[in-house]
Amino acid sequence: MMADYIPNGGQTYLPAQENIHIPFVPYEPPSRPDPALPALELTREAVEKGYALPSQRQHFLPGVTAEMLDWFWANMEKGYYLWAPGSHKKFTWVKAPAQVGMEQSVHMISEACEPGAAVFGGEGVEIHRLPLAEFFPLTTCLKHVICEGVFNDLGELVDSTIHMWEDAPGGCLHITATVANTRASAPPAFVLEMLKKDPEAKIVPNWATGHEDYEASQWPVFLPRLYELWKDHPDPSQNVSCNLEAVQRDGKFVYVAENGPVKLDP
Numbered sequence: 001m002m003a004d005y006i007p008n009g010g011q012t013y014l015p016a017q018e019n020i021h022i023p024f025v026p027y028e029p030p031s032r033p034d035p036a037l038p039a040l041e042l043t044r045e046a047v048e049k050g051y052a053l054p055s056q057r058q059h060f061l062p063g064v065t066a067e068m069l070d071w072f073w074a075n076m077e078k079g080y081y082l083w084a085p086g087s088h089k090k091f092t093w094v095k096a097p098a099q100v101g102m103e104q105s106v107h108m109i110s111e112a113c114e115p116g117a118a119v120f121g122g123e124g125v126e127i128h129r130l131p132l133a134e135f136f137p138l139t140t141c142l143k144h145v146i147c148e149g150v151f152n153d154l155g156e157l158v159d160s161t162i163h164m165w166e167d168a169p170g171g172c173l174h175i176t177a178t179v180a181n182t183r184a185s186a187p188p189a190f191v192l193e194m195l196k197k198d199p200e201a202k203i204v205p206n207w208a209t210g211h212e213d214y215e216a217s218q219w220p221v222f223l224p225r226l227y228e229l230w231k232d233h234p235d236p237s238q239n240v241s242c243n244l245e246a247v248q249r250d251g252k253f254v255y256v257a258e259n260g261p262v263k264l265d266p
Contacts, residue, residue, distance in 0.1 A: 007098070009077045009091030016089040016110040017119050024086040024115060029213040030059040030220075033173050038140065040177055046137035050183035055176075055207035059216040062171040066144045066245075068227045069165050069172065069219070073146050074102060074240040074259075078230065080109075082222040084215045087111050089119055094126055098240050102146075102259035103131045113209040118194065120206060125150060125190045130160060133252045137179050141253050142166040144244045152186045159205075174216060178207040236262045 013019040040056050072079060080091040094106040108124040130136075130147040135157070143166035150158050158181055165174040186192070187203075194201050206212065233239035243257035 007077050007093040007096045009080050012081070012090055014090070014123075016123055019089050020112055020116055020119060022086040022112075022115060024084075024214065025218075027214055027217040029210070030061060030174075030216045032058050033060050033168075037142075037173065037175060040175065041139045042137055042179070043139050046179070049137075050181060051137050052180045052182050053177060054180055055178040055212075057176050057212050057216075059174040059176075059213075060168070060171055061165075061174050061216065061219050063220050063224050064172045066165055066167045066172055068223050069163075069174075070144060070242055070244045071227055071230070071240075072219075072223060073163075073244065074242040075230070076107060079222060079226050082226070083218055084111065084211065085218070086115065087113065087211065087214060090124060092124075096240075097242065097259070098237050098262040101261050102242050102244070103129050103255070105129045111206070111211070113204060113206055113211045117204075118198075118201060120204070123190075123193075125188060127161075130157075132246060133254050135160065136162070136253045138162065138177070141246055141248075142173060142175065143246070145246045145253070146244055150188050152184060152188050154185055156184045156186075157181050158184045158188050161207075171220070176212050176216070178205070237264060 037058050042051055042053055074097045077091060077093065081088050088111045090110040092108045094108050095104060097105040106126055106128050108126050110119050110124055112119050127148050127150060130149045132147060135149065136147050142164035145164040147160055147162050149160035152158050160179045162177045165172050191203055194203060230239050240262060242259045245256045246253045247256055
């Protein structure tokens with residue numbers, strides 16, 4: 001039964017906070033789309049909620065297709081440590097896409113933005129996939145998208161990270177954006193825990209570093225080869241498929257596919 005399906009991110013050193021002296025691989029930031037894509041803007045509703053858009057970055061990913069990125073988000077345990085080598089410290093599914101579907105899935109991560117830096121996320125921050133119709137805060141979108149968010153212990157959305165992408169000649173166009181809730185009453189639990197251990201700790205969000213460029217630079221390195229190895233694997237509970245193409249209906253972006261839990265034939 002799917003209730004017994006236990007996914008994880010493989011071997012890694014724990015506690016993650018001690019695993020900070022690992023070098024990163026050399027990388028070049030990805031090239032930008034040419035011409036540049038239009039800048040993203042928040043909806044009026046998002047602005048009225050107190051949302052802000054502190055970061056948005058555009059990338060061109062050579063050799064990567066939209067289909068590969070759709071697959072990646074449903075199968076992150078297979079490539080999380082390749083996505084930012086040395087930076088990504090820990091990955092587990094809390095609620096796996098195969099069990100609950102994409103929009104209800106949750107994963108836990110820890111990562112460092114540079115060698116020797118404190119691990120962002122502490123021993124684990126829960127990242128929730130967010131239903132587009134309720135949480136997508138932007139006026140425009142590329143053809144494929146995923147919206148993820150972090151909540152505090154009061155149940156308030158603190159911030160969300162949005163990835164969107166679409167096929168282009170020779171590769172894929174990609175945008176990553178961070179949306180912050182300026183009216184959140186408290187930070188997420190992992191930040192409170194880090195400040196409890198070290199009141200002087202500087203909590204630097206990933207978007208304020210080169211981390212997003214580092215991650216994007218690695219997709220062309222590993223994803224085409226990883227996807228090719230898995231694309232014909234026959235077990236849908238091990239090789240989870242999804243379609244993250246979105247359309248706008250009645251003023252809201254929604255997925256064209258259900259992307260529900262995996263159903264195995266009897």
